[in-house]
Amino acid sequence: MRKKLILFILVINTVLVNAEINDPSLTSEVVVKVVQNGSILVPLTTNKMILNLLIPQSSENQVVNISADVPLRLINDSLGNSIAYIEFRNPDRIEKYTINSILHVSRIKTEFLPKEYDIPPEFNIYIEPTGNINSDDSTIRRLAYSITNGSRSDFERIARLAIWVHHNLRYDHSLGDVSMNSTWILRNKRGTCDEFTTLFIALSRAIGIPARFVSDYAYGNGKWERHAYAEVYLGKWIPVDPTGLRVGNLEATHIKFGISNDNSMSNSLMVYGSDHGDTSWNDNIEIKIINYTLGKPIDYELFISSEEFGRGDTAVVVLRLMPKEYGVLKVILNDCKSDFKFITIDEPERYIILKAGEERIEYWIINISKDLEKNMFYYCPLLLSSRFLELKEINLIVNTKSLDDIDINAELSSSVIDINSNITVFIDIESGKDRSKKNKNGEGIIRLGIIDGNYFNEFSIDLSKAKKKHLRISFTPREVGRHNLLIYTSTGDVLSLEYYVKEKGDLYMEDMEFPRIIRRNKKEYGILKIRNNRTTPQ
Numbered sequence: 349m350r351k352k353l354i355l356f357i358l359v360i361n362t363v364l365v366n367a368e369i370n371d372p373s374l375t376s377e378v379v380v381k382v383v384q385n386g387s388i389l390v391p392l393t394t395n396k397m398i399l400n401l402l403i404p405q406s407s408e409n410q411v412v413n414i415s416a417d418v419p420l421r422l423i424n425d426s427l428g429n430s431i432a433y434i435e436f437r438n439p440d441r442i443e444k445y446t447i448n449s450i451l452h453v454s455r456i457k458t459e460f461l462p463k464e465y466d467i468p469p470e471f472n473i474y475i476e477p478t479g480n481i482n483s484d485d486s487t488i489r490r491l492a493y494s495i496t497n498g499s500r501s502d503f504e505r506i507a508r509l510a511i512w513v514h515h516n517l518r519y520d521h522s523l524g525d526v527s528m529n530s531t532w533i534l535r536n537k538r539g540t541c542d543e544f545t546t547l548f549i550a551l552s553r554a555i556g557i558p559a560r561f562v563s564d565y566a567y568g569n570g571k572w573e574r575h576a577y578a579e580v581y582l583g584k585w586i587p588v589d590p591t592g593l594r595v596g597n598l599e600a601t602h603i604k605f606g607i608s609n610d611n612s613m614s615n616s617l618m619v620y621g622s623d624h625g626d627t628s629w630n631d632n633i634e635i636k637i638i639n640y641t642l643g644k645p646i647d648y649e650l651f652i653s654s655e656e657f658g659r660g661d662t663a664v665v666v667l668r669l670m671p672k673e674y675g676v677l678k679v680i681l682n683d684c685k686s687d688f689k690f691i692t693i694d695e696p697e698r699y700i701i702l703k704a705g706e707e708r709i710e711y712w713i714i715n716i717s718k719d720l721e722k723n724m725f726y727y728c729p730l731l732l733s734s735r736f737l738e739l740k741e742i743n744l745i746v747n748t749k750s751l752d753d754i755d756i757n758a759e760l761s762s763s764v765i766d767i768n769s770n771i772t773v774f775i776d777i778e779s780g781k782d783r784s785k786k787n788k789n790g791e792g793i794i795r796l797g798i799i800d801g802n803y804f805n806e807f808s809i810d811l812s813k814a815k816k817k818h819l820r821i822s823f824t825p826r827e828v829g830r831h832n833l834l835i836y837t838s839t840g841d842v843l844s845l846e847y848y849v850k851e852k853g854d855l856y857m858e859d860m861e862f863p864r865i866i867r868r869n870k871k872e873y874g875i876l877k878i879r880n881n882r883t884t885p886q
Contacts, residue, residue, distance in 0.1 A: 369640055372567050372601040373735045375455065376643035382449040382603065384432075386631040389442050394621035397443070399434040401615050401631075402563070402605045404449050406430065410604055411452040418445045429606040451603060455643065458586050458596035458674040459704050461503055465583030467558060474558035474581065478610040480529040481546060481561075483553035488534060492554040498829060502557060502582050506595065507676050507701045509551045513590040514678075515699070517544055527611050541591040545576045546611040548590040552580055562587070563613040565635060567601035572635045579607065586674075595701075596674035603635070645738040646671065652730075653797060654838040656745050658753070660718035661840025663691075663744055664797070665730060667710045668804065671702035677734055681712045684728035684744075690717040691728060691744065709804050711834065713842060716746055724748045754779050754794065754811070756841050760833070766852045767828050773798065773845065775819040775835065779811040795838040800831055825849050 369375060382404055390397060403422075406412045414422075414432075421433045436443050467475075477484040495512050496505040520538040528536075530550035533543045545561060552559035558581040566575035577589035577598070587598040606613050617629050648669035657663055665681060677700040681693055694713040702708060720726060726746035733739060754777055761772035775796070792812025796819070798805050803823055811817065825831055828849050835843040 368570050369567060369601065369637065369642075371642065373599055374642045374645065375567075375600040375640055377455070377639075377641040378451075378453050378600040379638040379640070380451050380453065380603065381636045381638060382451060383446065383634040383636075384449075384632070385444070385446040385634075386629065387442055387444045388436075388439075388617065388630075389626065389628045390439055390619055391621060391623040391626060392441060393623045394439055394619055394627075395437070396620040397436045397439055398618040399432075399436075399445070399615075400617075401432040401434070401447065402613060403430055403432045403447065404451055405604045405606060407604060409454045409456050409600075413450045414447065416445065416447045420447070427607055427609070450638075453600045453603065455600045456587050456598040459672065461501075461586075461674065462583035463501075467581065471558045471581055473609050474560045475553050475556060476609070477550075477553065480527060480611045481550045481553065481609075482529055482531045483550045485531050485534075485550070485554075488530060488550050489554045491534070492551040495551070496555055500827070501703075503596065503674055503703065504701055505555060506552055506557060506559075506580050506582070506588060509548055510588050510590045510593060510595050511676060511699045511701075513544055513548045513551070514593045517547065517590075519544075519591070529611075541576045541589075542611055544591040545578050545589075548588060549578050549611070552578070552588075557581070559588075560585075561608045561611050561613075563605045563608070565603045565605065565633075567637075572603075575602070576611070577602070593676055593678055593699075595676040600640070646677075646736050648737060648740075650732055650740045650742055652742050652744060653795070653836045654840060656747050657716055657840045658746065659716065659720045659748050661716045661746075661753075662836075662842040663714040663716065663840065664799075664834070664836040664842060665712045665714065665732075665742060666797070666799070666804070667732065668707065669702075670707050671704060673702070673704050675702045675736070676700065677702060677736060679710070679732060679734040679737065682731040682733060684730060686728070690720060690726060690746070691715065692717075693730075707802055709799055709802050711799055714744065716744075716840070720746065720748050722748050754837065754839050754841065756835070756837060756843065758835055758843050758845060760845050760847050762847065764848045764850060765825070767849055768824065768852075770822045770824050771800075771831075771833075771847060771849075772820060772822040773833065773835070775817075775821070777809060777811070777817045777819070777837075779815045797836045798833065799836075800825065800833040801827060 384401060388397065403414065404410065404412045418434055423431050423433045425431055432447055434445060482488060492509065495508050499505045499508060516537055518538040519540065523539050523543060527542045528539060530547045533539055533547045549559040549561060559578050562577050562579055564575050564577065565572045577587055579585045580588055586596050588595050589598060615631060619627055646669060648667055650667050653664040679700060680697045683691065683693055692715045698710055700708055700710055728744040729741050730744055731739065731741050756775065756777050758773055758775045765771055792810055794809050794811060796807050796809055798821060809817055828851060831847050831849060833845045
């Protein structure tokens with residue numbers, strides 16, 4: 349009687365490298381040779397064996413040329429993955445194979461996303477829960493809606509989910525040989541790239557955004573290693589790597605081997621014969637870098653609110669950039685190293701969601717200690733670091749000589765305005781008794797800046813002739829919701845004013861979160877927020 353044995357290989361051995369890339373995150377193009385080889389030991393009674401191997405996938409950013417030393421056919425599985433199908437008839441005791449692939453891989457970037465799109469029926473499989481991706485779990489669903497509440501677009505939703513997973517999970521190498529389900533991952537908050545990706549996919553599906561698991565090899569720390577990331581459908585498939593925090597973009601040092609609706613993929617060997625007692629399979633992969641090209645970091649502007657500060661002042665460091673593509677930046681404003689701590693940075697680490705063609709403003713408030721010796725200078729270089737930004741340093745200088753500060757007061761025209769309406773800020777500035785002669789930054793000239801979301805403006809104000817100035821500044825906020833308007837001066841003063849932007853009308857729907865798909869005869873839950881701004885109770 350003929351018997352069939354099926355073997356699955358989940359983990360492929362780590363690879364060799366003959367070139368080294370110092371900064372993989374900036375790799376825009378790479379040419380590599382992928383060699384997949386192995387040997388199969390089977391009983392002499394074996395009359396047939398079939399080998400199905402995952403191979404590098406051809407795609408828009410990954411061009412693949414394949415050759416082999418054994419006859420093979422390229423077939424597609426139910427999800428569209430290219431599989432190398434190798435069949436041995438009446439095999440020898442030991443059979444060997446080698447598949448060579450030359451790949452030209454380019455960096456993935458997202459420069460455009462449609463505002464509206466339909467989900468093709470064939471992608472519904474990437475919304476459904478699976479054995480390990482428990483997107484129907486009530487805890488996961490509640491968390492997903494909580495994280496994405498208030499988002500203005502699907503890209504912002506998936507960016508927030510990726511940031512949450514990246515920030516809240518701990519990388520644990522001990523789970524490298526297993527793939528846990530999303531419920532376990534959320535409860536334990538640890539894992540490798542498989543777990544980071546699995547939980548992200550579950551959260552994405554929980555709010556109705558299709559997401560799928562990608563098996564790949566990624567380059568880092570001088571070697572290629574097995575890796576996993578996700579792809580989400582926002583009118584087109586875009587990459588999301590919550591482990592390394594890539595959203596909408598992916599450097600060229602990623603070799604895609606396949607996609608899945610669950611969180612595991614494998615090669616398979618089927619052996620036919622009367623005896624399977626001593627069957628074994630050794631499968632290896634080797635990746636060699638032939639050539640690569642590095643891109644440039646994102647350009648940006650970084651400045652500080654004054655050239656010089658006094659004791660107890662407040663400094664503001666501002667980052668401005670105009671992104672050409674969608675993405676997420678993790679940035680850190682690093683404190684200076686000194687014998688004692690004389691400044692405090694408010695939330696040094698930030699996550700910035702980038703949208704192509706939309707300017708982003710980010711700022712840090714820095715409080716300077718009051719307890720500094722008089723008639724001294726303190727120097728503190730602040731370093732802004734990010735994987736995708738050029739390192740920039742800005743100097744914070746504190747002069748503790750006695751200088752009179754200005755008095756500044758401000759108020760808003762209203763605490764609540766309609767969307768597309770102007771908000772006006774009224775500012776009164778009065779110089780100290782000696783300010784008309786000289787201030788910290790020159791002869792009676794101070795700078796005043798206003799930041800509100802992505803609105804930014806800065807003015808020069810001359811106090812050398814008039815001790816008092818009255819300013820009236822108007823602009824149109826672009827977003828509904830709560831706003832925190834920041835006013836800073838080059839004299840180390842900072843004010844913060846809050847107001848709310850609402851939809852027009854007295855009674856309106858403020859926010860809505862519902863699943864994209866509600867299946868027939870199945871109960872689903874959503875959130876609908878109604879605001880009543882009428883002056884009479886109704």
